[in-house]
Amino acid sequence: MALIEVADLCVRYGEIEALRGVSFSVDEGRVVTLLGSNGAGKSTTLRAISGLIAPQSGSIVFDGKSIVGLGPAAIVRLGIAQVPEGRRVFPGLTVRENIMLGASNGKASSAAIRREADGMFALFPDIRPFADALGWTLSGGQQQMVAVARGLMARPRLLLLDEPSLGLAPVIVQAVFRIVEEIRKRGTTVLLVEQNARMALKVADWGYVLETGRLALGGAPDTLWSDTRIRDAYLGGSQAKAST
Secondary structure, eight states: OEEEEEEEEEEEETTEEEEEEEEEEEETTOEEEEEOOTTSSHHHHHHHHTTSSOOSEEEEEETTEEOTTOOHHHHHHHTEEEEOTTOOOOTTSBHHHHHHTTOOSSOSOHHHHHHHHHHHHHHOGGGGGGTTSBGGGSOHHHHHHHHHHHHHTTOOSEEEEEOTTTTOOHHHHHHHHHHHHHHHHTTOEEEEEOSOHHHHHHHOSEEEEEETTEEEEEEOHHHHHHOHHHHHHHSOHHHHHHTO
8 A cells, every 4th residue: 555655746946847747656664766867856856755845736645645735844743754865963962862853743751752762772773882972973874874763763654765875885885774674674664765776776675767857667676677778777887786
């Protein structure tokens, strides 16, 4: 059953048409990846879903309810959380404080939020020793784990991950994608935007490829990766193959 359905989505930035009639769905409990080159419209799609930009036309239906026109705070309360590109960890706050900022319902006590934040260290043991360290002291990979933990604090049904491996060393990339697999095991649905096509397809149940604002194709990960024409045209060709 589809948790979110996007239909004929169109988004413009001034005269630039960033998305042109994009349609796809994500079934509950699955990891779906959006692939494509820079400027294809991947991050714009996430921003439209999370309410950060308003589409010119089209529909976004989450759990049977239209969310077009809702603000980001209302969309988070419905069960959608986004981990933005670039991590955006607050440098002057501790790791624990950064994670606690993800609690969104406003009803839990500070003590309960703190306990839940501490519980995130079971999922992210690599950052447990740095719970009381300031955000700026962490490596890029550790900051990415903090950002994902912060997103999970909202207890989302749908987690939007925007380029989680960007700028990270290969060994850290492996760790980040293991976390994506663990998130799926917890029952959270994931929509993953990623330029590392091979790693994204390894963890995904389904993939879509965007090209200059249009949905070019979709399919099972093995199907997308095994077709040489598709890999060369949309997924980085020999360079992507070399990264496996």
